[in-house]
Amino acid sequence: MPDFSIGVDLGGTNLRIAAVTGEGQMLEKVTFGSKGAPGRDQVIDQMCDAILHLSSKYKATGKFLGAGIGIPGIVDLQTGMLRKSANLPGWEEYPVRAEIERRLGARVVLENDANVAALGEQWLGAARGVSNMAVVTLGTGIGGGIVLGGKIWHGMNGMAGEFGHVTIEPEGPPCGCGSHGCAEQYASASAIVRMAREAIASGEAPSLAKAASSDAEFGAQSIYNLAIQGDEHARRIFRTFGRYLGIMLAGAINVLNLEMFVIGGGVSSAWDVYAPTMFEELRERSIVYAATAPIDPLRSGSLEKGKEEGVSARTESRNERKTIITRALLGSDAGLYGAARMAGMAE
C-alpha cells in the first residue's frame, strides 16, 4: 500500500487540493473557486476540512505523511509564516503553518508556489530524472524556482529564483518590485497587453486597435490568437517577448549552467510564436548556451512534434550534456504534485 501526502495550491482566487501517492499517482483532486477573495479564516477552514476528508478517505491506501502548501508569496521557512504576499491580503504576520498543523495533527510544509511547481516538474514532469534544473513560470508576472541535487534551492532565506526581476532594460517600465525594466515587464501576460496597448496608442497597429475595441476580454490570449492567425503586429509583440525572455535566460544559463530550464505558466503555451527569437538570443548572448545547445533546440523543446520524438531528443541531448530549454508538462498540476512531494519527502 503506497503512502500518500496532500498537495495544496493556494492561489489568489482558487484553492486546489490533491491526494498524491509517494509514487506520484494522483488519487483525487478537489478545486474550490471563489467569487471575490474569501477571507483568510474561511480559506483555512475550507482547506483543513478538505485535507481531513481526503486523509481519512484514503487512509486504507497507506500512511498519510502530511500536507504541503504552495503559496504565492515569500515564505519564512523558519517560522512558517508569510513574509510578503501581494495576492493574499491578511496572511502576513499570521502563524499559517502552526495553525494548520494544529488543526490537522499532521506535518505541514509551506513553500513558495513557483518552487513547488519546479519540484513537481522535476519529480514527474518535463525534468523527470534531471537533478539540476529551474522552472520559469510565465503568467501575469514571472515566477521562478531552482532545484539543485533534487532539492529546492532556497537561497539564504527563501528568496532565490526571482528570474522575473532581473533587469533587462535599465530605463525600462517601472516594476512592482520597485525596480525598472525587469524581465517581468517584457515576458509576462501583463507585458503582452502593455506592449499591445503601446502599439495601439502609437497608431501603428490598426488590427490590434480593432480587436481591443471589439473584445471586452482583450488580453494576452486574444493577442496570441491574432498572432497565430498571422497578424504581423501581434507576432511582433511575441518576437519582442521571446527576445527579452532569451536575454534573461542567457544570463541565467551563464551563471548557473543547469541541465534544463522548463518554461511553464499560462503564457508558455504561446511557445510557437516566441521560442524562435528566444533561441536566437540564447545563441548570441550566452557563451555557455552556444557551447551546449542541442542541434535542434526547437525540436527538443516542442511537444507538438510527437511525444516519442520529443522524449528521444531530450534523452539523446542529455547524454551529450546539452542545455535543454523546454516546455512544462504538468500545467497547473505541477504545484499540486510538487507540494505533495515536499510533504512526502523526509526532512
Ligand SMILES: [Zn+2]
Ligand atoms: Zn521587478
